[in-house]
Amino acid sequence: MTDAGGRSAPADADWAAAVAAVRAVPPAGRVLLVCHVNPDGDALGSMLGFALGLHRLGLRQVQATFPGPPRLSEPLRGLPGEQLLVPAAEAVVDPDLLISFDAASESRLGELADRLTTAGSTLVLDHHASNPGFGAVNLIDPRAAATSVLVDELLSRLGVPLDAEIAECLYVALTTDTGSFRYEATTAAVHRFAARLLATGISPGDISRRVFDTRPFGAVRLSAEVIGRARLEPAAADGHGLVWTWATQDDLARHGQPGYVLEALIDSVRCTAEADVSCVVKQTADGDWAVSLRSKGAVDVSRVAVELGGGGHRLAAGFTGQGSADDVVEAIRRELAAALLPSNGD
Ligand code: AMP
Ligand code: MN
């Protein structure tokens, strides 16, 4: 099976160019690290882990940022390197080097995308097959389980050893994107990487409890309500089945919860044995919905997401939908049918 973009792992020349780009920055040079909007554990952990690595190399003018409001969801707060975060509005406009983490396209960098043209040089680290390679130097490996795998390799080539602070960031990134080592990208090499991270002395139990297993009581009750209204459509996706549910801003308000608590819902909904495809439609504003799509393998949901203006991976993708929740789900049903046409099969 080939990845949608047909992209292969970075070549030695790409790694050498990335190392040269970092080494070309003088000690007083400015480096701006950016990751995708609404950062998840991989985006933030990869970015902060590398920011700490640049500090270890003696670079002192390192900023890390992401587009949109400068707020992290509660589970992602307190990571080492957090002190290097600045609001997007305060990010240096013309850094000597700009490095992008876990963003599949320029648009995922929001208002920070303009730095791609004003930076002295640009480097992209990512693992989305759909990434067009929007940096001057690109380290993009669709087979990497997380962007943090690429960060680890680049730090190693730069001669920066893993320490407990860097390891905590990269462990959060790795466990987020592998579903705590459950997804298919979890290779022997991923476990060897995890073993090296744990060897620095970090505590996986504490980290996982903080990042994945701590929610306010109101979020538990909200989850019950949203999962309780899930719909199963066995005939959808050409008989492979679709299960979906939705949550509104009003649901959040009634339970007094911030939007991030909806992120974990897809993991409960996708357990449904009778459906290959699962979906949670989350209202972000009036008429705007953040959509999470998952597949067990029969359907490439990144195709569905790309057709609807988003992106992602074969088994996990997303997009921003418009209209009512029913409009959004109807668009998904239509694209699922199209994605399963024989001419699109792989
Ligand atoms: P999520 O369901 O938010 O966990 O996202 C699953 C995957 O879909 C992520 O790895 C992203 O790569 C991708 N994704 C989610 N939302 C979007 C979007 N609006 N545009 C592009 N890619 C997205
Ligand atoms: Mn991500």
Ligand code: MN
């Ligand atoms: Mn990722």
